[in-house]
Amino acid sequence: MNLKELNVVGKRIPKLDAAKKAMGRAEYIQDIKLPGMVYGKILYSRYAHANIVKMDTSRARALPGVLCVLTGDDVPKKMRMGFYKDNPPLKKGKVCSFRDEVAAVAAISPEIAKTALDMIEIQYEELPGIFDPEKAMEPDSPLVHDYHKTNVLNLPWKLHYGDVEKAEKESAFVVEERFTTQWVSHCCLGTSGAIALFDSSNNLTIYTNTQIPSLAQKDFLESLKAMGLENKRARVIKPIIGGGFGSKLDTYAYEHIAILLAHACRRPVKILFDRVEEFKAISTRQPTVIYIKQGCDKNGKLTFRDMRMVLDNGAYTSWGATTPSVMMMPITSLYRVENVRYEAKCVYTNNTYSQAMRGYGNPQATFAIESTIDMLAQKAGIDRVEMRRINRNQPGDLTPQGFKISSCGLSECIDAVEKEMDIKGPREKGVGFGIASLIHVGGGARIYKSDGCGAILKMDDYGKVDIFTGGTDMGQGLDNITAQIVAEELGLLVEDINVVHSDTDVCPWDVGAHASRSTFVAGNAALGAAKKVKAVILEEAAKTFGVSPDQIVMKARNIFVPGDAEKTMPIDKLLRKVHFSPQGKMLMADYFYDPDNENMGKDMKGNMSVTYAFGAHGVKVRVDEETGKVEVLDYVAAHDVGRAINPLLLEGQVYGGVVMGLGYALTEEVVTRDGKNMNPNFRDYKLFTAKDAVRIKAPVVETYDEYGPFGAKGIGEPGCVPTAPAVANAIYDAVGVRITTLPITPEKVLAALKEKKKRPLN
Amino acid sequence: MKEFTYLTPTTVEEAVSLYGQHSETAKYMAGGTDVIVKLKEGWMEPDYLISLKKIEELSELRKNDATGDLTIGATVTHAVLEKSIMIQKEYPIIHDAVSNIGSLQVRNVGTIGGNLINAVPSADGAIPMIALDGISLIQGPAGERSVAVKDLFIEPYKTVLKPGEILKKITIPAQAPRTGSAYIKFGRRAAMELPLIGIGVLLSLEEDLETCAKARIVLGVAGPTPMRAYEAEKLLAGQRITEDILRQAGEKAADESKVRDSVRGSAWHRKEMIRVQVRRMGLKCMDIIRNNR
Numbered sequence A: 001m002n003l004k005e006l007n008v009v010g011k012r013i014p015k016l017d018a019a020k021k022a023m024g025r026a027e028y029i030q031d032i033k034l035p036g037m038v039y040g041k042i043l044y045s046r047y048a049h050a051n052i053v054k055m056d057t058s059r060a061r062a063l064p065g066v067l068c069v070l071t072g073d074d075v076p077k078k079m080r081m082g083f084y085k086d087n088p089p090l091k092k093g094k095v096c097s098f099r100d101e102v103a104a105v106a107a108i109s110p111e112i113a114k115t116a117l118d119m120i121e122i123q124y125e126e127l128p129g130i131f132d133p134e135k136a137m138e139p140d141s142p143l144v145h146d147y148h149k150t151n152v153l154n155l156p157w158k159l160h161y162g163d164v165e166k167a168e169k170e171s172a173f174v175v176e177e178r179f180t181t182q183w184v185s186h187c188c189l190g191t192s193g194a195i196a197l198f199d200s201s202n203n204l205t206i207y208t209n210t211q212i213p214s215l216a217q218k219d220f221l222e223s224l225k226a227m228g229l230e231n232k233r234a235r236v237i238k239p240i241i242g243g244g245f246g247s248k249l250d251t252y253a254y255e256h257i258a259i260l261l262a263h264a265c266r267r268p269v270k271i272l273f274d275r276v277e278e279f280k281a282i283s284t285r286q287p288t289v290i291y292i293k294q295g296c297d298k299n300g301k302l303t304f305r306d307m308r309m310v311l312d313n314g315a316y317t318s319w320g321a322t323t324p325s326v327m328m329m330p331i332t333s334l335y336r337v338e339n340v341r342y343e344a345k346c347v348y349t350n351n352t353y354s355q356a357m358r359g360y361g362n363p364q365a366t367f368a369i370e371s372t373i374d375m376l377a378q379k380a381g382i383d384r385v386e387m388r389r390i391n392r393n394q395p396g397d398l399t400p401q402g403f404k405i406s407s408c409g410l411s412e413c414i415d416a417v418e419k420e421m422d423i424k425g426p427r428e429k430g431v432g433f434g435i436a437s438l439i440h441v442g443g444g445a446r447i448y449k450s451d452g453c454g455a456i457l458k459m460d461d462y463g464k465v466d467i468f469t470g471g472t473d474m475g476q477g478l479d480n481i482t483a484q485i486v487a488e489e490l491g492l493l494v495e496d497i498n499v500v501h502s503d504t505d506v507c508p509w510d511v512g513a514h515a516s517r518s519t520f521v522a523g524n525a526a527l528g529a530a531k532k533v534k535a536v537i538l539e540e541a542a543k544t545f546g547v548s549p550d551q552i553v554m555k556a557r558n559i560f561v562p563g564d565a566e567k568t569m570p571i572d573k574l575l576r577k578v579h580f581s582p583q584g585k586m587l588m589a590d591y592f593y594d595p596d597n598e599n600m601g602k603d604m605k606g607n608m609s610v611t612y613a614f615g616a617h618g619v620k621v622r623v624d625e626e627t628g629k630v631e632v633l634d635y636v637a638a639h640d641v642g643r644a645i646n647p648l649l650l651e652g653q654v655y656g657g658v659v660m661g662l663g664y665a666l667t668e669e670v671v672t673r674d675g676k677n678m679n680p681n682f683r684d685y686k687l688f689t690a691k692d693a694v695r696i697k698a699p700v701v702e703t704y705d706e707y708g709p710f711g712a713k714g715i716g717e718p719g720c721v722p723t724a725p726a727v728a729n730a731i732y733d734a735v736g737v738r739i740t741t742l743p744i745t746p747e748k749v750l751a752a753l754k755e756k757k758k759r760p761l762n
Numbered sequence B: 001m002k003e004f005t006y007l008t009p010t011t012v013e014e015a016v017s018l019y020g021q022h023s024e025t026a027k028y029m030a031g032g033t034d035v036i037v038k039l040k041e042g043w044m045e046p047d048y049l050i051s052l053k054k055i056e057e058l059s060e061l062r063k064n065d066a067t068g069d070l071t072i073g074a075t076v077t078h079a080v081l082e083k084s085i086m087i088q089k090e091y092p093i094i095h096d097a098v099s100n101i102g103s104l105q106v107r108n109v110g111t112i113g114g115n116l117i118n119a120v121p122s123a124d125g126a127i128p129m130i131a132l133d134g135i136s137l138i139q140g141p142a143g144e145r146s147v148a149v150k151d152l153f154i155e156p157y158k159t160v161l162k163p164g165e166i167l168k169k170i171t172i173p174a175q176a177p178r179t180g181s182a183y184i185k186f187g188r189r190a191a192m193e194l195p196l197i198g199i200g201v202l203l204s205l206e207e208d209l210e211t212c213a214k215a216r217i218v219l220g221v222a223g224p225t226p227m228r229a230y231e232a233e234k235l236l237a238g239q240r241i242t243e244d245i246l247r248q249a250g251e252k253a254a255d256e257s258k259v260r261d262s263v264r265g266s267a268w269h270r271k272e273m274i275r276v277q278v279r280r281m282g283l284k285c286m287d288i289i290r291n292n293r
């Protein structure tokens, strides 16, 4: 890696749209109003599991101002969502969860649409529901979908490398535990919404809150096809969105319903969620039941890891059911462990269904792994930090799953935590320290047929650049990263770069803003396009200056030959010269970057990511032994990010990730009773507030990854990955109780403390 | 949200008479932090909202130095109470309670009167008003009357106020010398939190600084209305205050409480918190009394 001096990359440049957002000028889906637009609203099921016996929409249809009313009968048979294709946008005959969409209305005002919903009469016949995934696996359990014959989904989540049973026998120490994790919501501050409209030739335009413009386009084209609209176009425009965190990685019923309504009433139709809907009808993080066994030899070297999970799939299937593919990463590759086994079963229940969420299964798996690493260290009588050092991943490792670890700063991250926090030192009563590490994809993640991203770059006569990227900025800062990379490469300033994204009519393909991949993949795409243009500029400048291209430097809007005061000119002047000459040229380039990573094979092996991000978190807590309340006193989150393209935004990602992780660890939970969401509001859903947030130190370890743009690796998700086990380990350190279910509420801690007091000392 | 007409009377009489004109179709509103939520949710659909914010006399906060009485107008906001140095010093239990209500924004507009009349078991502001033996002054079509704050509440969302009646102010009678008071809201986060349980304790001591002259133990979310733990109070009256007796009072208060399991928390933990926090708040009162010497 060439560590030459950089001018734009590595600088703390505030988010490019920060002022616009702060001044209320950013256009969210809430702000968009199209001529002739009408409003759609959705009616949800009144039961977790029931047959729809009768439906009468006549009163709703007759209400003045109502343009159309749709039910399951109006949905083409082949219109089904999710990769398992088990979810029609409006349900027919039977409902399988409270969030089941049973009817939709378009009306000239949201109020009329709402009144119309209240006028739809439905007679249900309630069926016994099943809400516990482990019970749903039993042979006599009610079936969520009769046609599926079993509640267990047919998915390939199984691996076994080495020989776990043999390794267990040979282990000096073995620990075993059961963990459970809860539903949590992304809590995007901007609620979901979409506007669908058709032109006179039945081509669709849809404004929608999505993280995946290209794959959403594919979903919408499939819906059009199911509606008999073959060979039509679908244009997806993503307005500014108030948070993604994985919640917008799949298309939702409301988007397809907006399409159906728009088609039926020939008007633009807007559907906008309120907060209650956002909590109830947007998919959560995947809840899990985890059984884990880990062992080590007498020196603390890990010998095996054996894990089994049951995932509550809910009534329908979205990306939540594929999170085991990413859970496999920490399971097989967090620390060096040769013998690993894992099996996950996704089970239908009458609960809500899950989606992608920051970390994509990694926080759940890491909670179990890192909690038991502490248990194992204790059993083996080895210091917990040492235990992690002994087993740490190192550059050049090939993990059992076939991951090629290129750069790896785990060791330095552990050092950084130790430096900032006196983990081994003495402590006051009730105070404890915890540490936990992480591995995550840092160079794309090949979970789709392509992990690519395209970029198109053009330069004008004034030295300004428009770059059209497939990548999606959703607040995480891809606009900055793209601009900084292009400006660095072309010797320009960030303000010279206009980043255009999230419109499928003008932007190239990209698999989506997920897997911490955008800085790496979209960054490499932008860099590739910039390099192509740069080569042409250098060639032209070489002609002008009469030197060879490699003698020329572009910096701070100028192009020059260092050391020769005669041979210099502003870049824009050169651009005009090139343009306004006989057979002139305007500079443009395109680039499609698809990382050299691998899809998983049948044995689940394959180098999923070109490079991996690592980190270690340390936390100090105080536990009130009389109330069970846990107070976070101090937090260190050290990450190997390859290179910080923008340290300011990087810290923002880490802070946000850690606070999200702390909520996951301590307070957040979608509370359900027989499938019903009992806390669909911010009063009872305990998202951390500004007052709860703690000071976070975020040391950055730079390992300059050879594949990353300017050495960078992804950092979008890692912040929330090892938070919960770090906290659980700190609580154990403080008061000697091991909490195995999230969130770690005062009630659970106090119950465990009481239980511990009852136990005779051993 | 249904449309309504917004009325802004400047005297209590005018407000009461406006209510008389529109009766059941009207609703009083102070800060609106409860009312607006209910309007949006459709739980309340008035045609007229009568704002009490323009009635000057309702926003009075005054300590009568001659009598020692404290007057808190119904529309005094939580923020005003929170920031008052006099309240902080002399009525720490009020400060404890109001300074953790909702968020800064909620405290800036939410009022003590609204908090009482909304009458939820979790009303933070109710606990200190009861512990301090507050008397509410009410005015309605039939004139004025007084009701002890502890007797205001009938059930969730229901007080003894009759249609058209307005809560004007709360009077806190002069406190005995050597009095300490404290409140804690036990919840899961530091802001925007309804208490899982709210515990207020007030102790007045005899001159020996040991014997309890008066005790108040008031609980929120321990029953359908904010409640006093009379048995626990009795246990302390006339006794030497020690950590041990405070622990016993905590046990008693927990027994007296009518805590329930809910999605927010379970009954056993709430009871446990009463046990612990009655003792802790009692000790805090003792500290306050000693420090004021």
Ligand SMILES: Cc1cc2nc3c(=O)[nH]c(=O)nc-3n(C[C@H](O)[C@H](O)[C@H](O)COP(=O)(O)OP(=O)(O)OC[C@H]3O[C@@H](n4cnc5c(N)ncnc54)[C@H](O)[C@@H]3O)c2cc1C
Residues within 6 Å of the ligand: B027, B028, B029, B030, B031, B032, B033, B034, B035, B036, B037, B052, B074, B075, B100, B101, B102, B103, B106, B109, B110, B111, B112, B113, B114, B115, B116, B117, B118, B122, B123, B124, B125, B161, B165, B166, B167, B168, B192, B193, B194, B195
């Ligand atoms: C985000 C949020 C957080 C909150 N957090 C807390 C909290 O932590 N603790 C807590 O206790 N509460 C909390 N609340 C509830 C609320 O803010 C308080 O109860 C507040 O004190 C209500 O006062 P208000 O002036 O806004 O009442 P309003 O909404 O104006 O009125 C409430 C009720 O009282 C009636 N009313 C008001 N004034 C009078 C009067 N003078 N005479 C007769 N009737 C009257 C109204 O008709 C209405 O029925 C929260 C609310 C929100 C929105």
